[in-house]
Amino acid sequence: xxxxxxxxxxxxxxxxxxxEVNGFxxxxxxYAATPLLVEQLDLAASKLAASAQARAFSxxxxxxxxSERECASDFIARFLRRAFRxxxxxxxxxxxxxxxxxxxxxxxxxxxxxxxxxxALLSPQFLYRVEAPLVSEPLxxxxxxxxxxxxxxxxLSYFLWGSMPDELLLARAEEGALSTPAGIEAEARRLLAxxxxxxxxxxxxxxxxxxxxxxxxxxxxxxxxxxxDLQRSLLAFLDDVLWAGGTIRDLLTTEVVYATPAMGxxxxxxTDPSAPFTRVVPPEPRxxxxxxxxxxxxxxxxxxxxxxxxxxxxxxxxxxxPVANPPPSVNNNPPDPQPGLTTRELFRVHTEFAVCAExxxxxxxxxxxxxxxxxLGRYRTEQEGKPIDVNGSLDEVPDPAMAGSYTGLGxxxxxxxxxxxxxxxxxxxxxxxxxxxxxxPADSCEVLASLDGGSSDTPLIEVLVAITKSxxxxxxxxxSETTP
Amino acid sequence: MKRALKIPRRALLGAGGAALALxxxxxxxxxxxxxxxxxxxxxxxxxxxxxxxxxxxxVVRSEEDFDLGKIHEPLAPYKDRLLLVSGVNCHxxxxxKGNGGPHQRGIGALFTGQTLAKGEFVDGxxxxxxxxxxxxxxxxxxxxxxxxxxxxxxxxGVRCMDNDVQGRISYSGPEAPLPPTNDPALLYERxxxxxxxxxxxxxSRKAAVLxxxxxxxxxxxxxxxxxxxxxLDAHTELVRDLERRxxxxxxxxxxxxxxxxxxxxxxxxVDMPKIxxxxxxxxxxxxxxxxxxxxxxxxxxGFNRIRYPWLDxxxxxxxxxxxxxxxxxSWDILTGRARWHMAEIAYFMERLAAxxxxxxxxxxxxxxxxxxEVSQGNTHSLSSIPYLLIGDAGGVIKTGxxxxxxxxxxxxxxxxxxxxxDSTLADFGDIEFKEGLLTSLYA
Numbered sequence: 048x049x050x051x052x053x054x055x056x057x058x059x060x061x062x063x064x065x066x067e068v069n070g071f072x073x074x075x076x077x078y079a080a081t082p083l084l085v086e087q088l089d090l091a092a093s094k095l096a097a098s099a100q101a102r103a104f105s106x107x108x109x110x111x112x113x114s115e116r117e118c119a120s121d122f123i124a125r126f127l128r129r130a131f132r133x134x135x136x137x138x139x140x141x142x143x144x145x146x147x148x149x150x151x152x153x154x155x156x157x158x159x160x161x162x163x164x165x166x167a168l169l170s171p172q173f174l175y176r177v178e179a180p181l182v183s184e185p186l187x188x189x190x191x192x193x194x195x196x197x198x199x200x201x202x203l204s205y206f207l208w209g210s211m212p213d214e215l216l217l218a219r220a221e222e223g224a225l226s227t228p229a230g231i232e233a234e235a236r237r238l239l240a241x242x243x244x245x246x247x248x249x250x251x252x253x254x255x256x257x258x259x260x261x262x263x264x265x266x267x268x269x270x271x272x273x274x275x276d277l278q279r280s281l282l283a284f285l286d287d288v289l290w291a292g293g294t295i296r297d298l299l300t301t302e303v304v305y306a307t308p309a310m311g312x313x314x315x316x317x318t319d320p321s322a323p324f325t326r327v328v329p330p331e332p333r334x335x336x337x338x339x340x341x342x343x344x345x346x347x348x349x350x351x352x353x354x355x356x357x358x359x360x361x362x363x364x365x366x367x368x369p370v371a372n373p374p375p376s377v378n379n380n381p382p383d384p385q386p387g388l389t390t391r392e393l394f395r396v397h398t399e400f401a402v403c404a405e406x407x408x409x410x411x412x413x414x415x416x417x418x419x420x421x422x423l424g425r426y427r428t429e430q431e432g433k434p435i436d437v438n439g440s441l442d443e444v445p446d447p448a449m450a451g452s453y454t455g456l457g458x459x460x461x462x463x464x465x466x467x468x469x470x471x472x473x474x475x476x477x478x479x480x481x482x483x484x485x486x487x488p489a490d491s492c493e494v495l496a497s498l499d500g501g502s503s504d505t506p507l508i509e510v511l512v513a514i515t516k517s518x519x520x521x522x523x524x525x526x527s528e529t530t531p
Numbered sequence: 532m533k534r535a536l537k538i539p540r541r542a543l544l545g546a547g548g549a550a551l552a553l554x555x556x557x558x559x560x561x562x563x564x565x566x567x568x569x570x571x572x573x574x575x576x577x578x579x580x581x582x583x584x585x586x587x588x589x590v591v592r593s594e595e596d597f598d599l600g601k602i603h604e605p606l607a608p609y610k611d612r613l614l615l616v617s618g619v620n621c622h623x624x625x626x627x628k629g630n631g632g633p634h635q636r637g638i639g640a641l642f643t644g645q646t647l648a649k650g651e652f653v654d655g656x657x658x659x660x661x662x663x664x665x666x667x668x669x670x671x672x673x674x675x676x677x678x679x680x681x682x683x684x685x686x687x688g689v690r691c692m693d694n695d696v697q698g699r700i701s702y703s704g705p706e707a708p709l710p711p712t713n714d715p716a717l718l719y720e721r722x723x724x725x726x727x728x729x730x731x732x733x734x735s736r737k738a739a740v741l742x743x744x745x746x747x748x749x750x751x752x753x754x755x756x757x758x759x760x761x762x763l764d765a766h767t768e769l770v771r772d773l774e775r776r777x778x779x780x781x782x783x784x785x786x787x788x789x790x791x792x793x794x795x796x797x798x799x800x801v802d803m804p805k806i807x808x809x810x811x812x813x814x815x816x817x818x819x820x821x822x823x824x825x826x827x828x829x830x831x832x833g834f835n836r837i838r839y840p841w842l843d844x845x846x847x848x849x850x851x852x853x854x855x856x857x858x859x860x861s862w863d864i865l866t867g868r869a870r871w872h873m874a875e876i877a878y879f880m881e882r883l884a885a886x887x888x889x890x891x892x893x894x895x896x897x898x899x900x901x902x903x904e905v906s907q908g909n910t911h912s913l914s915s916i917p918y919l920l921i922g923d924a925g926g927v928i929k930t931g932x933x934x935x936x937x938x939x940x941x942x943x944x945x946x947x948x949x950x951x952x953d954s955t956l957a958d959f960g961d962i963e964f965k966e967g968l969l970t971s972l973y974a
C-alpha cells in the first residue's frame with residue numbers, strides 16, 4: 048500500500064491468516080477466497096480509497112493545466128500500471144474511464160477518482176499475481192513457458208521485497224532489461240540493497256524456523272513475555288549472518304548470541320540495558336544456529352527438552368530429508384519427566400520396540416546431541432544428578448560423508464557443514480518462498496549449478512541472486528498459475 | 532450508553548421486480564416453518580478434551596433424574612434445557628480411513644462428521660493431515676435457516692490464531708474451512724459500522740465500482756487454467772454475495788448496538804476472558820438484530836498450549852491435560868477451566884434470555900452445541916465425545932435428559948441435530964459412519 052498509495056495504513060492486519068503449507072504461507076495451491084476475506088478486502092479498499100480522497104489525492108493525481116476528464120484518464124493509466132504491475136490494456140482503460148464518467152457525472156470529480164481506486168483494489172488483477180507466460184505454447188520438449196518482463200518484475204519484487212515493483216523496476220521491465228541474466232542480476236542486487244529486503248528476509252527466516260510460534264509458547268521457568276525476546280534474538284542472529292555475507296559455515300558455527308536485556312539476566316550474559324541487543328560471545332558452547340537459545344526453546348516441550356523435535360528439525364529444515372509420519376494407531380504422547388530419569392532414558396522406549404525404532408533411530412540419535420540444553424536453551428552438564436550424555440549419531444543422510452556418530456552439538460554442527468547438503472536444502476526453502484510452489488531437488492540443483500554447485504563457504508546472499516537468474520524462477524508451469 | 536440503530540429494513544440494490552420478489556418469498560418460507568421467530572444455532576468448541584469424571588452427571592437415578600457433574604454447575608439454572616449424552620463415539624476418527632493424529636482427526640470430525648483429506652499440516656507429534664472432507668453442521672443448518680439475515684453465519688475465535696486443521700471448526704464445503712474473526716473490535720465493525728449502502732448516489736456509486744470489478748474478473752477468466760478458473764469463479768460469487776448482503780440492514784425490537792470494545796489484543800492470554808465476553812455480547816446483539824442466525828465460537832485451537840492466568844497458575848493446557856490419572860491437583864485445575872467454558876455459555880444464554888421474542892425470549896429459539904476434539908487429554912480417546920446440546924429446536928428435541936448410548940456414531944448424532952432443523956439434512960456427514968438417526972433425542 049505504501050508503494051501504491053503512499054500511505055502507511057495497513058488494512059491487512061485484520062485479514063484472516065493464510066494457511067501454511069510446508070511451513071510457507073504463500074503456496075498458490077492452498078489459497079482460496081472465503082466470505083470473511085472478501086468482506087475484509089472490500090472494507091480495506093473502501094477505507095483506502097476514502098482516505099486517499101481525504102488527502103485530496105496528493106501525490107497521486109496532478110491536474111495542473113488539464114481538464115478534470117483528461118486528468119482522470121491520466122490517473123487511470125498511471126494507477127492501473129502500478130496496481131496491476133503492467134501496462135493496462137486498452138479495454139481496461141475504457142472500462143475504468145466509463146466508471147469515472149458514471150460516477151463523476153452525478154457526484155463529481157473526486158468521487159470518480161475514489162471509485163477508480165476502489166475498483167482497482169478489488170480487481171483480481173491487483174489481488175492475484177497473474178503469471179501469464181510470454182508465449183502461449185510451451186517450447187519444444189518443455190512443459191514450461193518463459194515469463195514475460197512484467198511477470199518477472201513482480202516475481203523479483205515479491206521475492207525480495209514482498210511488495211509490488213517500484214517505478215524503476217517496471218521501467219526496466221518495459222525496456223527489456225530483464226531479458227538477460229545480467230539484467231536480472233543487476234535489478235536483484237539493487238532490490239537487495241533496499242531496507243525492504245531486510246524485512247522480507249526476516250519473513251523468510253520466521254517461516255523457515257517457525258519463530259512466530261515463540262511468543263505464545265509456554266515453558267516452565269520462563270520469565271513473562273520471554274518468547275518475544277527470543278524471537279527477536281534469533282532473527283537478529285540470522286539477519287547478521289545473511290547480510291554480512293555469511294555462509295552455511297557461519298550460520299552453523301558462529302558462537303554468538305544477540306541477547307536482549309531480559310535474556311542477559313536469564314542466561315547470565317552481560318548486556319547493555321539501554322540497547323535492544325548486545326552481541327554476546329557466550330562462555331558456554333553455543334554453536335551457530337543450533338545453539339541459539341530461541342531455537343532450542345522452540346524445539347522443546349513445556350517441561351523438558353525434546354530430542355524428537357530437535358532431531359526432526361535437523362532432518363526437515365536443514366537436510367530436507369524428512370522421516371515418515373508415525374502410524375495413526377500409535378500413542379505418541381511424550382512421556383512426562385520422571386524423577387531419577389534423564390530425558391534420554393525417558394525416550395528409551397523408542398529403541399526398545401522395533402516398530403518405533405524403525406524411524407526413531409533416524410531421529411532420536413540426532414536430537415540427543417542437543418541434550419546439554421534444557422527446555423529454555425539453558426546449558427547444563429547434568430540432569431537428575433547424572434552427567435549429561437551428548438553422544439549421538441547421524442545416519443542415512445543425503446551425503447554419506449556426513450554420517451556417523453558424534454559427540455555434542457559442536458561436532459554435529461561441524462558435520463553438517465560437509466559438502467553442500469545443507470546449502471542445497473536452504474536453497475530449496477528459499478526457492479519455494481520465491482516462487483510460491485513446491486520445488487524439486489532438480490530445481491535447487493539448477494540454482495546451485497550457477498555457483499559451481501556451492502559449498503558451505505558460498506555466501507548465502509549469492510544464493511538469492513542465483514535464484515533470480517535460475518530457470519525455475521524465470522519460467523512458469525504450462526498451465527498459468529495465479530498467486531495471491 | 533446504548534444507541535439504537537436507525538437503518539432501513541431493506542435497501543435493495545437495483546430493485547427490479549424480480550429482485551423484490553425473492554426476499555418476499557424467502558421470508559414466507561421461514562414463516563411457514565416457524566410462524567413467529569426464526570431458529571438460531573450456535574456451536575462452541577474448546578480444546579484438549581474435558582475431565583470425564585466431572586463432566587458426566589455425578590448421580591444418575593433415571594434418564595430425567597440426575598445430578599449435574601461439577602463442570603456443569605454453572606449451567607444449573609438451565610438444567611431443563613440441557614441434553615447430555617454418553618457413548619457417542621467418533622467412529623470417523625477411530626477408523627483407518629482419513630489422515631492425521633488424534634487431535635487433528637477429532638477436531639476435523641467434531642462438527643463435520645467427516646475424515647480428513649491428505650495434507651501437510653503437522654500435529655505436535657508429526658502426524659500429517661489436511662482439511663475435513665465436508666461441510667460442518669452450522670453451515671448446512673445456516674443454508675436452511677439463514678433466511679434474509681445479512682451474515683449467513685459468523686465465525687468467532689477467542690485467541691484462535693493458527694490457520695490449520697486444528698484452528699478451524701466451520702467448513703462451507705469439502706476442504707473449505709472458514710476463518711474466525713478474533714478481534715471483537717473488528718467484529719463490531721463488520722456488524723455495525725458497515726451500514727447498508729444508502730439508497731441513491733451511494734448505492735449507485737458502489738454498483739458502478741462493482742460493475743467494473745466484475746468486468747475485470749471477466750477479462751481474466753479465459754486466461755486461466757481450469758483449477759485457477761474455479762478459484763476465480765468462487766471469488767466472483769463471493770463478491771456478488773457481498774453486494775447482495777451490503778443491501779441488508781439490521782432489524783428487531785431489541786436491536787441495540789453495544790459500545791464498541793477496542794484495544795484488546797487477540798493474541799494475549801490475559802485478554803482472553805474479555806474477548807470472550809465482548810464476542811458473546813456482540814453475537815447476542817447480532818441475533819437480536821437478525822443480522823445472523825448461525826455462529827460458531829472457537830476458544831483457541833486443538834492441541835494448544837494456552838494458559839488461563841485469570842483462573843489459575845497451572846501452566847499450559849496441553850501438557851496439563853496429559854497428567855496421569857492420579858495427579859488430582861492437575862485435574863482440579865483442568866476442571867476449573869472446563870467450568871469456566873461452561874460459565875461463558877451460561878453468560879451467553881443469559882444474554883439471549885434478555886431478548887424478548889413474542890411470549891418468550893431469543894433463548895427459546897436458539898440451539899447451542901458444545902464439543903471438544905478428544906474426550907480426555909491424557910488418553911486422546913475419541914470414544915464418548917463430550918457433546919452438550921442446549922435447546923429444543925422448536926419442540927423437536929426433548930431436553931432435560933441424560934441419554935446413554937451403547938456405541939452411537941457421532942455422525943448420527945450430528946445428523947439427528949441437523950434433521951431437527953430440516954428433515955432433508957438427515958443425510959449429513961460421511962455415509963460410511965451412519966447407521967440411522969438417534970431418534971431418542973427427539974420429543
